[in-house]
Amino acid sequence: MKILVTGGAGFIGSNVVDAYINAGHEVLIADNLSSGKPENINPKAKFYRIDIRSEEIRRLIASSMPDVINHHAAQISVPASVGDPIFDAGVNIIGLLYILEAARNAGVKKVIFVSSGGTIYGDADKLPTPETYPARPVSPYAIGKYTGENYLRFYGKQYGLDYTVLRYANIYGPRQVPYAxxxxxxxxxxxxxxxxxxxxxxxxxxxxxxxRDYCYIGDVARANILALTKGTNEILNIGTGIGxxxxxxxxxxxxxxxxxxxxxxxxxxxxxxxxxxxxxxxxxCIDSRKAEKTLGWRPEVxxxxxxxxxxxxxxxxxxxxxxxxxxx
Ligand SMILES: NC(=O)c1ccc[n+]([C@@H]2O[C@H](COP(=O)([O-])OP(=O)(O)OC[C@H]3O[C@@H](n4cnc5c(N)ncnc54)[C@H](O)[C@@H]3O)[C@@H](O)[C@H]2O)c1
CATH class of the missing domain: 3.90.25.10 (UDP-galactose 4-epimerase, domain 1)
Known part of the structure; x- marks a missing residue:
């Protein structure tokens, strides 16, 4: 498959790129290197230093016509989203819309969107929290992620653009940066x-x-492989269920x-x-039994x-x- 990974120079995105390349896929990366690092970029991927809030991303998607877009690029800090909600929404909502508009016009088959199981449920009274629990986002960051999920549902229904939403727990592992x-x-x-x-x-x-629910990056990369072909139009928690x-x-x-x-x-x-x-x-702490049923995924590390x-x-x-x- 030809896959465009946004944020593919970042902590999680670069590990996902490596997993896709190891599985034999052709990978393109779009990243503006605002927090991603050149040394994370897999040399077998084609790298484009592009901001997702720009015409360049539209042109890249139109000309490369990937089968799947895996969208990891984001403003990732909750306090930063509180301090500057306009910037947060610009990257996390408007940036996503640039991608979705380009995707439907270029005939992209599927978008994998990364949301936040760690923030979207707020202080839930059911732990581990399943996807059926009402989303109660309490920060601009979580509101943006939840809005993104709703846009995906809209594009799925309106234009037949397939999606899988992965709601991550707290991810840790190699290449994680010591901030946020x-x-x-x-x-x-x-x-x-x-x-x-x-x-x-x-x-x-x-x-x-x-x-918190700490989930190892290798397990997360594996969920992204499985989501290429499974979990269509589903929202799935990706965590360990262990607090x-x-x-x-x-x-x-x-x-x-x-x-x-x-x-x-x-x-x-x-x-x-x-x-x-x-x-x-x-x-x-999130319940990932749905991901086990839908993707055949469970954390191993x-x-x-x-x-x-x-x-x-x-x-x-x-x-x-x-x-x-x-x-x-
Ligand atoms: N780390 C976690 O525990 C966690 C938990 C839940 C969700 N997530 C989500 O996972 C994704 C990746 O997070 P991460 O922890 O790897 O963070 P990261 O900062 O390492 O990765 C984000 C990447 O996006 C790029 N980027 C940011 N703004 C961009 C823009 N406007 N245009 C193009 N590229 C841009 C950055 O340069 C970076 O490479 C994000 O969507 C984040 O919200 C992470």
Whole structure:
């Protein structure tokens, strides 16, 4: 298949590109490199430095006529969406419309759209939360993702453009960048490797921190492969269904780092306790049994293994950087 991946230089998008290329697909990437990195770009993909809010994306889709568009490009920060909802909507809603308009005119068969199972349900009282639970987005970011889902439904009905919506949990793994709230695993790793103490935000009644559903990137890439041919016109949660307290995530990272990087100071084992930030959801965890039925997908990498894989990747990257520095 010929597949256009938007955001294919970013953390998740680049891992999806690698999986598509390994599966033998022809891949094009459209990314403006606002947070994506050139080193993430698979050399076997054709790369276009393009903003999705531009005529160039329309021209690229019209001339390349991909079978599937996998849309990962986005403004990804919840606080940034609160600070500048107009910018957020420009990228996450208007940008999507550029793609959908071009897709229907170019005869694209399917769009895979990435939404947010971590934010779309708000503070749900049913955990793990299934797709049937009402969406209660409480930030411009989540409102934008939910709006995107509704546009896909519209394009599906009106123009017969097939879609699959993947509502991700908190994704972690190699290439994750240490910013934005979803990047907590990368933030902890970064601070510990710089021998700086970590901060753990929590509400007074729950000293262990927030509960989140952490899903490994390799599992997510596999869901994107399956969604090429399955899950048509479905909205699917992609997560583990397991809620993990921030302190347990921190401990898993600390232990894995200590095993692989013994010079890590023991006094960093106790994170600094900080108050919750405004709007911090207490608990989030999503039910992915529908993805199991529809795609035949289930997560295979448990948190301990996923953290170990990520730590090893991170140390290897640091090692390469150090070697380059020595050679200079
Ligand atoms: N990381 C998570 O846990 C998580 C959870 C739920 C949903 N998501 C969604 O997954 C997708 C990928 O997120 P990520 O964590 O890999 O973030 P990321 O920042 O690494 O990737 C986003 C990519 O989009 C590109 N981009 C941004 N604006 C663009 C524009 N206007 N034109 C072209 N390219 C643009 C960036 O350069 C970057 O490469 C996003 O849609 C995000 O909302 C992520």
């Amino acid at each position: 709230e979803a990047g907590v695993a990368a933030i902890f790793m970064d601070r510990l490797l710089s021998k700086k103490p970590c901060r753990l935000n929590r509400y007074p009644e729950e000293p262990r921190g927030m509960v 993990t307290y921030t302190i347990d995530l921190f401990n898993a990272i600390f232990e894995s780092l200590k095993r692989n990087f013994p010079e890590l100071p023991d006094e960093l084992k106790a994170p600094q306790m900080m108050p919750a930030r405004p709007g911090d959801m207490k608990m989030g 448990d948190l301990k293994t996923g953290i170990e894989l990520t730590v090893k990747w991170r140390l290897a990257v640091n090692g390469k950087k150090a070697t380059k520095g020595e050679n200079r």
